[in-house]
Amino acid sequence: MEPPKGVLASLWNFICFLPYFIGLLLLGNFKGILFCPLICLIMTIGNSAIILGLWPVHFLWTYYCMFRAKRYGPALKIVVCIFVLPVQLILWPVVGIVGSIVGGAAYGFLSPVMQTFQAVGEGKTNQLYHCFYDGTWSTVQGCFTVVRDFGDVCYHTYFSVMDDLRQQGPPDAKYYEIxxxxxxxxxxxxxxxxxxxxxxxxxxxxxxxxxxxxxxxxxxxxxxxxxxxxxxxxxxxxxxxxxxxxxxxxxxxxxxxxxxxxxxxxxxxxxxxxxxxxxxxxxxxxxxxxxxxxxxxxxxxxxxxxxxxxxxxxxxxxxxxxxxxxxxxxxxxxxxxxxxxxxxxFTNPITELKPLELIDSLFKECKRHGEILVSEGIITLQDIEDAKSSKGSRVISIGLPAYCLLQALLRSAKANSAGILLSDNVTELTSSNRPKDTFFDWFFNPLLIIKDQIKAENLSEAEEAYLCKLVLLNGDPLRSKNSNIGSPPESERKQAELDAFARRLQGITKSISRYPTFRRRFENLVNAISDDLAQNDGSSKPTDGPKTIPRSKSAFARLFSQKSFSFTNKTSNHGYDPESQTVVNDVTIT
Structure with missing residues (x-):
């Protein structure tokens, strides 16, 4: 829409805009005032229960991990445990609960207001209905989602960070001292x-x-x-x-x-x-x-x-x-x-990618590659069941997302891309259109460095197959050793370089897994793959030992159907036939 020209046209447009805007503002404020107490109450109770329920565990486990940390010296541990940790552990419940109250009130009021204005955007149908409905039930659902993601951060992300603190040794064999x-x-x-x-x-x-x-x-x-x-x-x-x-x-x-x-x-x-x-x-x-x-x-x-x-x-x-x-x-x-x-x-928008969109597309690719790898017997049904249980499965939780990232890096290196080329072979993730979140910076630049290093190595198909095996199964050393998929390079130097690539990719993926929404999406991914496999196999119960499952024919898999997949017999696009690839509107990682 072209803006009005002339003083009178601009003034008339301003006069017509005022009642339209005031009406939407009053309606949005009414919904915000109506839902603000409920949303604030839900978020405060949910987050407070998580904070107070896990606080004793956080207190004991934090001190235990600090005492067992290998990268810190004795004097530094004493100073941190006496002067730093008590302050943080005491302030955490106070800050968390107060933040939940303020955040819940702000979200409960502003979300209905913003969604009321969004309901009258260009291209929207039935705008009158959406003006009243949007921002009501969706705000309640979003509140429960926030509480769940907060719980995942306080539980899964916290223990993941603490495990790294406890297990990782100091660099250069010298611990940090004060x-x-x-x-x-x-x-x-x-x-x-x-x-x-x-x-x-x-x-x-x-x-x-x-x-x-x-x-x-x-x-x-x-x-x-x-x-x-x-x-x-x-x-x-x-x-x-x-x-x-x-x-x-x-x-x-x-x-x-x-x-x-x-x-x-x-x-x-x-x-x-x-x-x-x-x-x-x-x-x-x-x-x-x-x-x-x-x-x-x-x-x-x-x-x-x-x-x-x-x-x-x-x-x-x-x-x-x-x-x-x-x-x-x-x-x-x-x-x-x-x-x-x-x-x-907006008629000629600049393609700017958002973190949540990239994570959603990453999990779509994890689902696609997961179904393919299960059909080939590389990932077993037991891996999926372990991922759903408390045991956990590094092959599914870390190896599979890292494998999808590796496919993107290999494709980008072959295409001489300056950034990371997505699976549509058109969209390129670069420093100009990448998300501006600080969290995204932690692994975007390292991925670009790994891509350039892979390009400089000029890997053969056999070496790429071996690298894929390392990335996928490195979390399970026994299966990685017994697997017959691919063979290690003859050069020990090349093998050491590929091992380093695999470890770095898995480390980056582990950092991504600490993102607040990652755990929820991961559980949805595992459930979707498990349901598709159960429908095709006729049973949802795992059997003893590794089992080869017929490939799932879910709607998403049919969009990306292919004839065969293996590590040792690759096409130019690393395991899937480009002629059978269907173009979809979603932006995908690999």
């Missing part, structure tokens, strides 16, 4: 940094908040009248109008966020003292941190560059190119400065 003599100075300077930065940064944030409020309103109203920025598309008009009303809350949130950040910014002075072994440099950091915040806030608000605070060097080896606080600062994010181009429209 220099006890520098701790008193670090603690003193941390407290001093908090006492200085907290009030000063809070004062700076309060002084700049009116500027942020009125400049933000000026920008939003300018876009509303001229139909620019977030008002360019009709679908965005209700949301942008809501942004005008909620902008004061954003300003309050920015001020509160600055206050909270000042605590950690000031306390970091103790880290500087410990790292640099200098009390004086810690004092320099306290002054420099004020300048850092002042300059950063000026950049965000498009205010004059520089700061009224000095910025002394607080490192023995300066990492900054400049030390003058009045010099050029970092580039400004044009949040208030530049007007978005009218050519940027």
């Amino acid at each position: 220099r006890v003599l520098y701790l008193p100075g670090a603690v003193i300077i941390s407290v001093l940094g908090f006492m200085v930065d907290m009030p000063v940064i809070s004062f700076i944030a309060l002084c700049k908040s009116p500027y942020m409020l009125f400049k933000g309103w000026h920008r939003l109203f300018h876009d509303l009248i001229g139909r620019e920025g977030p008002f360019l598309e009709t679908i965005c008009v209700p949301f942008a109008g809501l942004a005008i009303l909620l902008w004061p809350l954003a300003v309050v949130g920015a001020v509160l966020g600055s206050m909270v950040a000042s605590i950690f910014l000031g306390a970091f002075a103790g880290v500087v003292v410990y790292q640099e072994s200098s009390f004086w440099l810690g004092l320099c950091y306290i002054i420099a941190s004020l300048s850092i915040y002042d300059e950063y806030s000026n950049d965000i608000l498009d205010m004059p560059e520089g700061s009224c605070f000095p910025r002394p060097n607080y490192r023995k080896k300066a990492k900054l190119v400049r030390t003058n606080s009045h010099g050029p600062t970092i580039s400004r994010p044009g949040s208030f400065r530049s007007v978005p181009s009218r050519s940027v429209s």
Whole structure:
């Protein structure tokens, strides 16, 4: 939709927009007020029960794993167990319960409001019905999903992290130790940094908040009248109008966020003292941190560059190119400065991939490859039953997702892709369209490095088959040794390199498995594969010993049907016939 041209057209569009927006806002607020207490109660009770129920286990197991940790020295263990862990374990229930109350109230109110506006987007049918229904039952379902994912994090993710802490040894055969003599100075300077930065940064944030409020309103109203920025598309008009009303809350949130950040910014002075072994440099950091915040806030608000605070060097080896606080600062994010181009429209969207979409597509590929591998006898029904039980199955939980990631890396390396080529052979996951979540950065760049290393190795089909076996079965050393699928390379160096690739891929997959929604999706994956196999086999009970199951003919498998699959006899696309691949709308990983 083209924006109106002329002052009168813009004014008439604004007048017509007001009753439309106010009606949706009132309806959304009514649903939000109605469901907010219920959602807040459900989320608070659910999360609080999880926190308090697991707290004794967390307390004992955390101390046990810390004492048994191989990477930490005795002095560091004593300091952590006496001064750090008690504070964290005592604050955890308080912070968790308070966060559940605030988060439940915010989700219970905002979710119906946002879904009410989404119901009138372009392309929606029966908009009147969806205006009243959307955001009601879906909010209740989403609340239970949040509680379940929170429970998975507190149980599965927690024990996974603690097991790594307890079992993994130190790098270079040297455990981490702490220099006890520098701790008193670090603690003193941390407290001093908090006492200085907290009030000063809070004062700076309060002084700049009116500027942020009125400049933000000026920008939003300018876009509303001229139909620019977030008002360019009709679908965005209700949301942008809501942004005008909620902008004061954003300003309050920015001020509160600055206050909270000042605590950690000031306390970091103790880290500087410990790292640099200098009390004086810690004092320099306290002054420099004020300048850092002042300059950063000026950049965000498009205010004059520089700061009224000095910025002394607080490192023995300066990492900054400049030390003058009045010099050029970092580039400004044009949040208030530049007007978005009218050519940027939802009619020509930029493909930006989201983490949850990638994880969903990863599990779809796990289901497809899992059915194929089971039909070939590589994955047994016992593996699936173990994955559903408390025993766990590393072949299913870690090996299968790692195998799917490996297929993507092999395909990307052969296609000379700069990023990771998805299974549609069209969509490419690169640094420009990847999700911006910090969690995603932890494994995206390592995957690119592994892809480049695999490309440099120029693996043969036999070596690729052996690598696939290692990635899939490395969690079960006995089966990996007894398996007849593929043969190790003759070169010991090549074999060691492939072993390293497999270990790194499984380590990355294990990190991905700690994502809050991973466990729920994994259980759905295992149940779906098990149900499909049970329908085709005529029985849902596992038999003794490995069993070859006829390939499942589920709807998803039929979309990606193929004639055969094996590690030793591969096509150019590593195990599936490209001619039989059906193009679907979902973005898939491998």
